[in-house]
Amino acid sequence: MSSHAPLRQISKSSQLLRKMVLGAVFSIAGLMAAGLSSVRHLYVDQSLRPDPRSVAAFDLSVLHPQAEVDMEPGHALGNRYLALLDIVHYQTGTRAARLAAERQMASKPSTTDPRGRLADLAHPEWIPWVVESLADPAAKKGFDGFVLSLGGEASSPASREALLKLAATLRQRFPDKRLLLDLRSGLGSEAARVADGFLALGVYTRESRTGGLDWTPIADVERLTRHIRSVQMQGMRVFAVDYAPAKDRSAAREAAKRLSSIGALPFITTPGLSGANLGPLEEISRRVLVLHGWDAKHTGQAAPAAESTATARCMRPALEWLGCELDFCSANGPDFLPASHDFSAVVLDPGLVLNDAQQRVLAAWLPSLRAKKIPLLLTSMPFTDETARQQALSHLGLGGSAKPVSRLVKANVAGIDSTLISAGSRIQGRALGFVKLTAPAASRVVLAMRGEDALGTPHRFDQAFLATWGGACIDPMLGINGPQIDLPAFLAAWLSSDQSAPVPDTTTRDGRRVFYSHIESTGFSTPSTLPGFPLCAEVMRDRILDRYLLPVTVSVCEADRRGWFPGQQAEAAPRLEHTARSIFEMLQVQAASNSFTRPATWTAGTDIAAKLNDRAQTARHDMEREIAGSMNYIHRRLLPVGKDVSLMLWPQNAAPTPEALRFCESMRIENLPAAPIGTPAAVLDSKSVRLEPVAVRSRFEDVRTEPGIAALEKTLDACAAAPLQAMTAAAYAASVRDARHTRILRAAENHWIILNQGECRTLRLPASVGVPDMTRCLGVSGFNTHAGQLYIHTLGGARTELVLTREKAARHIYLVESSAPFEFMDLSSRRATFHVRDLRPVEVVFGGFEPRGQCAYLENGRPYTVNADASGIVRLELVCRATVSIQSLPPSVEAAMR
Numbered sequence: 001m002s003s004h005a006p007l008r009q010i011s012k013s014s015q016l017l018r019k020m021v022l023g024a025v026f027s028i029a030g031l032m033a034a035g036l037s038s039v040r041h042l043y044v045d046q047s048l049r050p051d052p053r054s055v056a057a058f059d060l061s062v063l064h065p066q067a068e069v070d071m072e073p074g075h076a077l078g079n080r081y082l083a084l085l086d087i088v089h090y091q092t093g094t095r096a097a098r099l100a101a102e103r104q105m106a107s108k109p110s111t112t113d114p115r116g117r118l119a120d121l122a123h124p125e126w127i128p129w130v131v132e133s134l135a136d137p138a139a140k141k142g143f144d145g146f147v148l149s150l151g152g153e154a155s156s157p158a159s160r161e162a163l164l165k166l167a168a169t170l171r172q173r174f175p176d177k178r179l180l181l182d183l184r185s186g187l188g189s190e191a192a193r194v195a196d197g198f199l200a201l202g203v204y205t206r207e208s209r210t211g212g213l214d215w216t217p218i219a220d221v222e223r224l225t226r227h228i229r230s231v232q233m234q235g236m237r238v239f240a241v242d243y244a245p246a247k248d249r250s251a252a253r254e255a256a257k258r259l260s261s262i263g264a265l266p267f268i269t270t271p272g273l274s275g276a277n278l279g280p281l282e283e284i285s286r287r288v289l290v291l292h293g294w295d296a297k298h299t300g301q302a303a304p305a306a307e308s309t310a311t312a313r314c315m316r317p318a319l320e321w322l323g324c325e326l327d328f329c330s331a332n333g334p335d336f337l338p339a340s341h342d343f344s345a346v347v348l349d350p351g352l353v354l355n356d357a358q359q360r361v362l363a364a365w366l367p368s369l370r371a372k373k374i375p376l377l378l379t380s381m382p383f384t385d386e387t388a389r390q391q392a393l394s395h396l397g398l399g400g401s402a403k404p405v406s407r408l409v410k411a412n413v414a415g416i417d418s419t420l421i422s423a424g425s426r427i428q429g430r431a432l433g434f435v436k437l438t439a440p441a442a443s444r445v446v447l448a449m450r451g452e453d454a455l456g457t458p459h460r461f462d463q464a465f466l467a468t469w470g471g472a473c474i475d476p477m478l479g480i481n482g483p484q485i486d487l488p489a490f491l492a493a494w495l496s497s498d499q500s501a502p503v504p505d506t507t508t509r510d511g512r513r514v515f516y517s518h519i520e521s522t523g524f525s526t527p528s529t530l531p532g533f534p535l536c537a538e539v540m541r542d543r544i545l546d547r548y549l550l551p552v553t554v555s556v557c558e559a560d561r562r563g564w565f566p567g568q569q570a571e572a573a574p575r576l577e578h579t580a581r582s583i584f585e586m587l588q589v590q591a592a593s594n595s596f597t598r599p600a601t602w603t604a605g606t607d608i609a610a611k612l613n614d615r616a617q618t619a620r621h622d623m624e625r626e627i628a629g630s631m632n633y634i635h636r637r638l639l640p641v642g643k644d645v646s647l648m649l650w651p652q653n654a655a656p657t658p659e660a661l662r663f664c665e666s667m668r669i670e671n672l673p674a675a676p677i678g679t680p681a682a683v684l685d686s687k688s689v690r691l692e693p694v695a696v697r698s699r700f701e702d703v704r705t706e707p708g709i710a711a712l713e714k715t716l717d718a719c720a721a722a723p724l725q726a727m728t729a730a731a732y733a734a735s736v737r738d739a740r741h742t743r744i745l746r747a748a749e750n751h752w753i754i755l756n757q758g759e760c761r762t763l764r765l766p767a768s769v770g771v772p773d774m775t776r777c778l779g780v781s782g783f784n785t786h787a788g789q790l791y792i793h794t795l796g797g798a799r800t801e802l803v804l805t806r807e808k809a810a811r812h813i814y815l816v817e818s819s820a821p822f823e824f825m826d827l828s829s830r831r832a833t834f835h836v837r838d839l840r841p842v843e844v845v846f847g848g849f850e851p852r853g854q855c856a857y858l859e860n861g862r863p864y865t866v867n868a869d870a871s872g873i874v875r876l877e878l879v880c881r882a883t884v885s886i887q888s889l890p891p892s893v894e895a896a897m898r
Contacts, residue, residue, distance in 0.1 A: 440467050
């Protein structure tokens with residue numbers, strides 16, 4: 001018997017089958033419908049590669065049956081995925097066409113697609129064809145159900161009858177799957193026993209003939225809304241999709257309101273159904289465009305890398321602290337401006353240099369920013385062409401000539417806004433970089449200078465101000481002396497961002513400031529000045545690494561280990577490799593590559609290796625050899641069993657190119673830039689706003705002398721004593737990468753959905769917004785406050801739902817802070833079970849207990865009891881590795897009497 005025989009039997013007895021199936025599914029139809037009653041958010045994407053973070057955000061996703069999507073993370077969150085099956089159309093040359101030919105199923109050519117065919121729904125082989133070619137493959141991919149669509153074809157009594165038969169067949173074949181029908185099929189109450197609900201595409205809007213957007217005719221809207229009310233009266237839920245322009249948030253909000261008003265669960269997207277999420281979940285834009293550099297044809301030299309710009313060096317920490325994702329765009333060529341306005345703000349970098357034509361293009365582009373309410377930040381005046389300068393001044397409402405003023409004999413402060421000036425800053429008048437420029441009328445001037453030239457002519461320079469179109473922060477000494485204004489506060493006012501929206505934070509983990517350290521390979525093979533002249537690597541191992549149980553990332557350079565640099569002797573190589581192995585055998589040491597030769601350039605397609613000696617056994621001088629080759633050497637020759645290389649630490653003074661960064665990403669290797677070496681000032685000030693983690697970045701050559709050793713010991717002693725959470729440099733790099741790709745969606749007032757890969761596990765808001773309602777949050781383990789900021793700790797899931805309240809929330813155990821990473825197995829109002837693992841004993845603080853109440857807990861199976869303080873706070877000291885269960889109990893009799 002052929003493999004199609006069972007399905008042929010189904011097709012020959014469809015009438016009897018329908019009666020049997022309708023009776024069989026009657027008892028479970030109510031249960032299945034109830035299964036979709038809890039769905040709160042709908043997502044529809046018919047692209048072949050939907051965004052993984054989007055499908056994690058929504059309870060119910062309707063996807064293309066052949067979509068490349070990993071459903072496992074979403075299933076772990078309770079999400080459901082339905083395949084949208086076009087049960088009428090198929091194309092020649094596909095598997096569906098081959099199966100149709102094998103079954104000799106009747107069809108006819110499509111009038112709109114030269115390769116398209118339309119199946120005959122009345123043919124006895126149609127239902128088996130749908131099951132075998134569409135439903136079975138979707139079920140094998142892991143879909144939780146199907147949406148049956150006629151693909152835009154007109155509905156008729158015959159098609160509705162065929163659709164009912166197909167639904168009954170699928171219900172019997174897949175009793176655990178959900179089933180939605182296309183509302184435009186015309187089916188209503190007769191489908192109540194075989195379907196869980198309906199999907200309505202384009203209730204009030206539809207795609208125009210030109211691919212744009214049109215309103216649905218009023219008669220069709222009335223018919224669809226009547227139909228929706230009719231099926232809702234039968235207890236069936238309707239999921240509805242309408243369309244709006246991609247950049248019109250107000251139109252998307254109105255569309256969502258219209259669908260909600262008729263009782264449908266809405267999703268607003270573009271007519272292409274390519275996954276654009278326009279509502280009702282509103283995504284908070286975090287992308288800031290930074291225009292920098294120049295065209296090499298104009299200046300005669302290559303523009304510096306993005307990491308070298310003043311914006312990256314001086315403003316990036318504050319901007320990223322505010323939740324921004326910086327997108328650097330080099331001014332290369334005549335079309336240097338982006339085609340779309342898919343960003344929330346624009347910064348003109350101080351190093352931006354434009355030719356006359358580019359200046360005119362930029363000046364003509366400025367009005368579009370104002371029209372779309374995208375704030376602009378001037379950090380310099382890049383307009384030297386008179387036409388472009390006058391156009392920019394006119395549009396921005398700026399006074400003065402915007403030209404530098406030379407030969408000033410006096411320069412002093414004309415006015416300051418002390419609320420936006422850095423604490424302790426001594427503001428002084430500067431003649432260097434003085435520009436004749438005044439802010440527009442009604443602007444908020446933060447810092448203004450006045451000057452007088454040799455002829456006694458007065459000049460004014462409004463150096464920092466906030467205007468209706470954005471603002472300016474023009475300080476030529478910014479990269480040398482640092483900012484005079486309070487950058488976080490100034491930039492927050494410039495962005496005019498919603499301060500109630502959470503932002504990802506990489507400075508804090510589980511309530512404590514993050515600490516990480518790494519050692520750059522420079523000086524590994526250099527002899528020290530200590531007695532016996534040991535290598536700096538041996539001094540670092542014996543005097544530093546052997547003393548501190550803090551995680552540290554050690555990077556090595558392959559050519560240095562092999563003795564291939566000029567001046568190195570061949571007989572030194574065994575000693576160098578032995579020293580590296582002994583370092584990597586230490587429990588707290590993580591391995592990283594500092595590249596093969598520490599090249600100064602990373603331009604793909606050119607020789608990028610540094611100079612080597614005659615013994616170097618390699619002919620490759622490319623990026624792959626520098627990165628992958630060095631990691632392969634470290635893994636094979638230097639690491640003990642169980643360790644691997646998980647970080648690329650870029651050499652000092654060698655900014656990686658985008659190609660190098662993409663190569664690391666393709667290898668799934670984290671990377672960190674070669675940050676400045678020095679003692680972290682954050683260690684000395686525990687009360688300041690956490691703009692950066694506590695990072696100890698050093699080189700092997702730093703321990704060449706006794707004073708160098710003492711300085712590093714002093715820094716590490718301070719870090720070991722401070723209330724920090726230590727992590728590896730690779731873990732920190734992963735959190736930074738994840739924070740840049742984190743998506744924030746507003747579900748309602750004080751209700752947010754946060755999507756990422758779980759590497760960035762902290763969210764931050766102003767403390768004035770309230771506290772998390774732990775009974776309503778999902779994926780939140782706790783919170784605490786520091787320096788006026790509220791830090792939210794997440795469980796590291798792909799989706800976190802944060803609900804804030806200003807009222808007194810119901811009592812619930814929550815994590816306040818921990819000195820080590822947490823892994824919760826259970827967290828409820830009065831109980832919690834978790835696992836901790838660290839190199840040192842673990843300090844944990846919990847809140848949410850009854851005042852003076854008791855905390856009974858098991859630590860690795862041993863019972864203990866500790867009392868909460870008057871605020872319901874409990875402090876635990878745990879061993880390095882522990883599985884702990886805690887329970888909240890009422891105060892003891894003695895405590896209650898006190």
